[in-house]
Amino acid sequence: MKDGPDIARIANLIGDPARANMLTALMSGKALTATELANEAGVTQQTASSHLRKLGEGQLICARKQGRHRYFALADERIARSLEALMDLAQNTGHIRTRTGPKDARLREARVCYNHLAGQMATRLYDHMIGRDYLKLSVGGLALTEAGESFARSLGIDVGELSGKRGLLCRECLDWSERRSHLAGSLGRAILTQIIDRGWAERDTNSRAILFSARGRAQFERWIAA
Amino acid sequence: MKDGPDIARIANLIGDPARANMLTALMSGKALTATELANEAGVTQQTASSHLRKLGEGQLICARKQGRHRYFALADERIARSLEALMDLAQNTGHIRTRTGPKDARLREARVCYNHLAGQMATRLYDHMIGRDYLKLSVGGLALTEAGESFARSLGIDVGELSGKRGLLCRECLDWSERRSHLAGSLGRAILTQIIDRGWAERDTNSRAILFSARGRAQFERWIAA
């Protein structure tokens, strides 16, 4: 009586704590080596290797060999979005988080979601872009308006160039901490790149947090307000 | 190094085949008894009972006792949307479906997603509503415009009444078969109700398929074209 795709297979893949930790670590967007992932998951290399094989067979991650390392990354942006959606579910059906450390607060404000910005600042940016009609919902997805294009240009992003590349330009992604949408797609990625390149913020080395400097935050606000 | 919510716990819940089948069955939106769910999952009542307890503890389903039956339903519309998202993932990372029987085709065309319409006809309706500016993406969600309100009224839906109720009026939901959005929320529910009540279509007794009559399909088209 199974209607539709085999949901159990994929959920089971994500359902193991070690694998879930690996996937969560890969949400940072960085490609990680097998050993790094083993550490993230808190298991030995042997078991990590086994898990990675399964994740690969399940098409959730893809591997690239480089020298004597094997780098792993999420297979697809879609995977990242599904994981964020799952986090939303877990967040709100799970036990109340006992301690929300300072690290959590930072994650809530700004973090990496695969390759784009997530968290409070990301949803504010998204709302702003919707409010000013920079983004419009069109048939089958999100579209960037002319005004939005020049908004992006004001950050030094050439939208024309982006559109040429593979993958959608704009896409929604559910934000687990805000339970709202934020911007994904190649534009989302380009924005995060700019934010880092311009030195407004930097990525925390051992979490998904994006750390804005006071100055960077001000510049972000000015960009938005313009 | 676990950033964010405990994703493994929830994925593990969904990851068991028996439980996944139960959840899939509940996607029909109907509340089902423990015995019915046991049959859907292909397990005995005892094991079903155990699974149902776990799903309940995990806040994925909720139970209502009625006489000597216990009816189970998905706890939340959010659960349904997450399940559809998972189906999308499973659909496209999974092995290619070997046989896509006639039943699959029917599901692809029109089916129930918890309480609203999904499938080809649903995404067409959604695209249409976006294209005519009946729906607009606003801050933090989907909004119905004035024109959209009268569009709904033309099907006999009183939007004012709906808005009073709990839960969002309009919401997007990812369609696994179409990989596009369709309309969820109380308006989505009301539309499906009208489609059934007007006799345009009826629900298949033992699947999630929505079976349109030739006449019903024509009326649906006429409504959209109007």
Place this chain on the structure above:
DNA sequence: GCCATGCTTCGATATGGATCGAAGTATGAA
């Protein structure tokens, strides 16, 4: 009261799979 039905709890089983130690295969460095 009695029995049937729907469902849960308990106990026993067994099986899948996560885990790691040890050994094996690549790749790079010296």
Place this chain on the structure above:
DNA sequence: TTCATACTTCGATCCATATCGAAGCATGGC
């Protein structure tokens, strides 16, 4: 060549849990 590092494969262990039989509670019909 020799050694070290990165990773995989193999084999054994061990634990969680899915499963069902049997018994235990409710509820409703008679």
